[in-house]
Structures are given as structure tokens and as C-alpha cells.
Amino acid sequence: MQVRGDAPARAAIVHTLPLFEMMRMRAATTARRHPTLGFAADDPGSRMRWVNQFTHTHRRLGPDDREVVSPNNDTVYSNAWLDLSQGPVLIDTPEMGDRYWTLGLLDAWTNPFAYIGRRTTGNRRQRTLVHAPGWRGEVPAGVSQVITAPGQDVWIIGRILVDDSPADLEQVRALQAQIAARRVDGSEAGMRVDTRLDGRSVTVPPASLYRAIVDEALARNPVPQGETLHWPLDADALAAELPNVFHLLREKQQPHALGGGWALALSVRTHWGQDVMTRARVARNFIGALGIDEAMYPTAEMDADGQPLHGSNAYELRFPPGAGPRVGAFWSLTMYRRSDCLFVANPINRYSIGDRTPGLRLEADGSLAIRLQADDPGPGCNWLPAPDGEPFYVVLRLYQPQAEHLEFRYSYPSLRRI
The missing domain is CATH 2.60.40.1610 (Domain of unknown function DUF1254)
Structure with a gap:
């Protein structure tokens, strides 16, 4: 998306927005x-x-x-x-x-x-x-x-x-x-x-507040090595461009496709490097993300046929024998309602399922099949309840992912409608 207006002001806001968002989170979580x-x-x-x-x-x-x-x-x-x-x-x-x-x-x-x-x-x-x-x-x-x-x-x-x-x-x-x-x-x-901020507010801040917070944060936290920031800005340009940049960053970022309908929303290790736009998007939408060496969060919103996941259907996620997630700690599959990105209340109070779930059953051939549906599939099934009649998505959390995941060589199975 191209945003018309003052390009230097826009670039400076994209560059400094992580500082503002971090100070907002400080106000919200202290x-x-x-x-x-x-x-x-x-x-x-x-x-x-x-x-x-x-x-x-x-x-x-x-x-x-x-x-x-x-x-x-x-x-x-x-x-x-x-x-x-x-x-x-x-x-x-x-x-x-x-x-x-x-x-x-x-x-x-x-x-x-x-x-x-x-x-x-x-x-x-x-x-x-x-x-x-x-x-x-x-x-x-x-x-x-x-x-x-x-x-x-x-x-x-x-x-x-x-x-x-x-x-x-x-x-x-x-x-x-x-x-x-x-x-x-x-x-x-x-x-x-x-903190000088209302940490609960996620609206576009007044230009005077944005500038004051960024000025203070810059004095305490120098621009990362290798980056050049053109700051301060003309007050009018800053006020005009803040809404444009916040709108730009709300646009959904193209995720890294992993195959099988899975995608990785963000991928960082210890530093964002020169990719200031992705850094700003993550600060606005996924702030607090840790590096993929510690944890990866592949997400699936579509089934094997490319159709959105929906609670009116039943699905199976099947890991072939010996081909489950490769992790140094543990993994889990978590269910969320798409309308609000939150957990879905269900009769068995289960919001995730994984290698630590009590009673997890393997098939006779050693494969692991997980059923994702609103109704109880009956005994003998590994069931992750879905919202009845509502769209949903799932996140596969991988704690201490191993090389197959980190090098994007792992074959992620699709969710198949049954």
C-alpha cells in the first residue's frame, strides 16, 4: 500500500514506532x-x-x-x-x-x-x-x-x-x-x-505525546548500530502522518508460508536488522515476540482444500508415525475463535492439546491423529473442541524448535475435513 503525504515523516514514524509501543507496554504492564x-x-x-x-x-x-x-x-x-x-x-x-x-x-x-x-x-x-x-x-x-x-x-x-x-x-x-x-x-x-501514557489505549496518539515519548526513549536507548534516524520532525508533518502510518501497520502482513496451509506470522532471532517496516508491524500487532530459537508459532486458518476453518465442520490433523513436531522442550496445538482471537469455552475445558496432554493416544501404526470439531467425537479420539458454528484458527506452538523447523524443512500436515 502506498500512503500519500510526507515521506520523511512517514519513514521516521515507522522507524520510531517500536519505541513508542514499548513505552506504551511499559505503562500497561508495570x-x-x-x-x-x-x-x-x-x-x-x-x-x-x-x-x-x-x-x-x-x-x-x-x-x-x-x-x-x-x-x-x-x-x-x-x-x-x-x-x-x-x-x-x-x-x-x-x-x-x-x-x-x-x-x-x-x-x-x-x-x-x-x-x-x-x-x-x-x-x-x-x-x-x-x-x-x-x-x-x-x-x-x-x-x-x-x-x-x-x-x-x-x-x-x-x-x-x-x-x-x-x-x-x-x-x-x-x-x-x-x-x-x-x-x-x-x-x-x-x-x-x-510512564506519561495510558497503556490501555491503542488509538493513534496525539503528535505532541508521540514526540515527547519518543524523545525521552531515544535519550535512553540509542538508535541500533547501522541505522540512521532523521529526527526530530516538523510538528505538522508528524501530526498528519501518524494516522496514515497506524493505518498502514494495521494491514495484515504477508506471513512466511510453511506448506500444508500453515504460515509463520513473524520470524526473528536476536535482531530485526534493517527491516524497520516488519519491526514496526510486529511492534504494533505482535509486540513481545521472542526469537524463533526459543519458540515458533505456525498458524493455520485454512484446511487442505484452501477453505477457511469453521466450527460447523470436523477436521483431522494427522502426524505420520515418527513425524511429529521436532522440539527440545514440548509442543502444543491451541484453538482460537477468529472473531476475537480468544479461547473458546467448551465442556471439557480443553483449549490446547499436545505432547503433554494426559491420555493422548497414538494410532496402531504410531501416527497421532487430533480431531478438531465442536461435537465430542467419542472415546478413543484426541479431541480439541472447536467453536460451534463459528470460524476458528489454530496455532502450533513449538518450544525450543529443532533444526527441521528453524531451517524450514519440516513437512507440516494439513487439516483435512472429514
Whole structure:
């Protein structure tokens, strides 16, 4: 799509939009209250929030949760925003046994630049020091790894695998309680910041607000190496082009086709490189995406005949013997209603199915067949309930995908109508 108007202004907004969206997410996901330091401000309407503090969800999401589209049903989340302007932050994590977990670190430009967790640093108890560029202090004893952040702002998105059993939920809750952010001297790392934003608003911001937020973020997070940003802009050009760019980025991005009706909406490893348009689209529509080495999310919206998936039909997804997803951790297939991209309430309270699903049955020849339909297919079937009479789509989540997936050599089976 070609957008008429001021081309330099348009290019500058596309370039800087990840900064704005990340600051919006900081406003949306940081806490007003600190467990020991109290509220960041007395006024309930204040935009003051706490950073350098972890917050956690303690259960898997279900059909009553509507805050996040296409949520996962495998893990609980841990969340923290680091402000490194006053010095490094130490991240303590506990012994995780053999459980899958990851803390993904994103810079202010949405580059998933580092990880702590099962794939990269293991499951032992560990302490990680995260610091801004230019820090030259002494690394404390007991630090397992040191991470240099590209700027002063870092978003940590954590995922910990959990079962729905009360005992496992309680165990994971205890693990989350041991994830902590501290200063190098062991003191409390919490800091108050004025986010200046309503993190719930996804509308086009006023030009003055956009410019103020970007100016502040740029001062703390330099333009990535190899990029040239032409900023600041004429105020009138900025105001005129913001709605155009936000409309442009709402257009659906052409996904990477994987075959069999499957496609990958985004593919990044540690850095978006020079592809600023894709980076902006992802920041607007899929912000928080981690690199494909950690997880891949192939999505299917069509059946084997190229027809949209619909709950009035029944489908089978069949993995041939020995040809299931190749993962180093686990995989799951999750069902979503197309109208709102959310889970679908169903009589067996099942929103995903995968290699960890209790009672999963293989065929006599060793193949794995999954039935996707609204009605119960009966005993002996691996059933993922679909919305009755409504369009849907599915996401195949691959945690620690192996080379066949990462090199796009895996043969994805089609969903066939039965």
C-alpha cells in the first residue's frame, strides 16, 4: 500500500514506532504498587509506576481472560521492566528442576537480544547481572552470567511451564516468588517512573505525546548500530502522518508460508536488522515476540482444500508415525475463535492439546491423529473442541524448535475435513 503525504515523516514514524509501543507496554504492564515500598503515587489516576520489579500470573489463561489475543495455554507469565539508568540490576532465579522456563529480554527497539532459561543458561539456581552500555563496575561474586543491554530500558517476559493440577500450580507459584530483581549491593531495585501514557489505549496518539515519548526513549536507548534516524520532525508533518502510518501497520502482513496451509506470522532471532517496516508491524500487532530459537508459532486458518476453518465442520490433523513436531522442550496445538482471537469455552475445558496432554493416544501404526470439531467425537479420539458454528484458527506452538523447523524443512500436515 502506498500512503500519500510526507515521506520523511512517514519513514521516521515507522522507524520510531517500536519505541513508542514499548513505552506504551511499559505503562500497561508495570505495577502501581510495590510489595514493600507501597504505591508509586497516592493519586489512583497517576501514571507513576514501579520498574525493576517482577509481577506474575499464577494460573494458565482461559476463555474468561480477554486482555491478550491469541494467548498461550501452556505457561504462566512473569513480567518485569528494567531501568538501568541508576546502575545494573541483578536477576535471581531458582532451581527449576527439569521444567521448561525462559526469561526473554527485549530492548526498547523490540529486539529479543538475550535469554535466561532452560535453553540458554540451564535450570540451575543462578544470578544474572544486566547492565547498560558503558558500565565498568565490579561484578559481584556468585554472578552466573553478565548481559550488556543495548540501552537503559529492558522488558523481561518470563514463561514457566505448568500443569493445571493444584500441586503443580502451587509449586510454580513458589518458584515465581523466588524470581527477584536487586541492586548489586543487595538492596531493593524498585524505582518509580512516570510512564506519561495510558497503556490501555491503542488509538493513534496525539503528535505532541508521540514526540515527547519518543524523545525521552531515544535519550535512553540509542538508535541500533547501522541505522540512521532523521529526527526530530516538523510538528505538522508528524501530526498528519501518524494516522496514515497506524493505518498502514494495521494491514495484515504477508506471513512466511510453511506448506500444508500453515504460515509463520513473524520470524526473528536476536535482531530485526534493517527491516524497520516488519519491526514496526510486529511492534504494533505482535509486540513481545521472542526469537524463533526459543519458540515458533505456525498458524493455520485454512484446511487442505484452501477453505477457511469453521466450527460447523470436523477436521483431522494427522502426524505420520515418527513425524511429529521436532522440539527440545514440548509442543502444543491451541484453538482460537477468529472473531476475537480468544479461547473458546467448551465442556471439557480443553483449549490446547499436545505432547503433554494426559491420555493422548497414538494410532496402531504410531501416527497421532487430533480431531478438531465442536461435537465430542467419542472415546478413543484426541479431541480439541472447536467453536460451534463459528470460524476458528489454530496455532502450533513449538518450544525450543529443532533444526527441521528453524531451517524450514519440516513437512507440516494439513487439516483435512472429514
